[in-house]
Amino acid sequence: MRRASIGIVLALLPFAASSQYRQEFGTVVAHYSAISTEHLLPEMAKHYGISRSRDRGLVNLALERTGTTDSVRAAVSGSATAISGEKKEIRFREIVEEGTVSYIGEFALSAPDTYTFTIAITPENATTPYTLKFTQDFVRD
Secondary structure (H helix, E strand, O other): OOOOOHHHHHHHHHOOOHHOEEEEEEEEEEEEEEEHHHOOOHHHHHHHOOOOOOOOOEEEEEEEEEOOOOOOOOEEEEEEEEOOOOOEEEEEEEEEEOEEEEEEEEOOOOOOOOEEEEEEEEEEOOOEEEEEEEEEEOOOO
């Protein structure tokens, strides 16, 4: 797998290996993480136009074909729902670098809290979306 392409995950986070998750959907593998933007390295946040803040969260998603390092383009949309039930839509934007594709989306964050993320992923040339669902705890440092 092209670690440099898995998004900005490894570039943005000094502790990315412990923050990255993976889920398979048929012939597509999703690599994803969610963090507070205050944990981003300043130069990476600036490069990607992301504001570093304890009140902003970031979801990062990279898709590959199963068994390869080939990036998969997709339509991506999603939401983050706090344990209180407050739902926040996440608008994702596509990042293309060195022939690889990843998706990032920011959302308002109110830590400490637990968020459930529901992300619809429709790979290019597919008609049915996959649903990626995961939960992440956020704490104040």
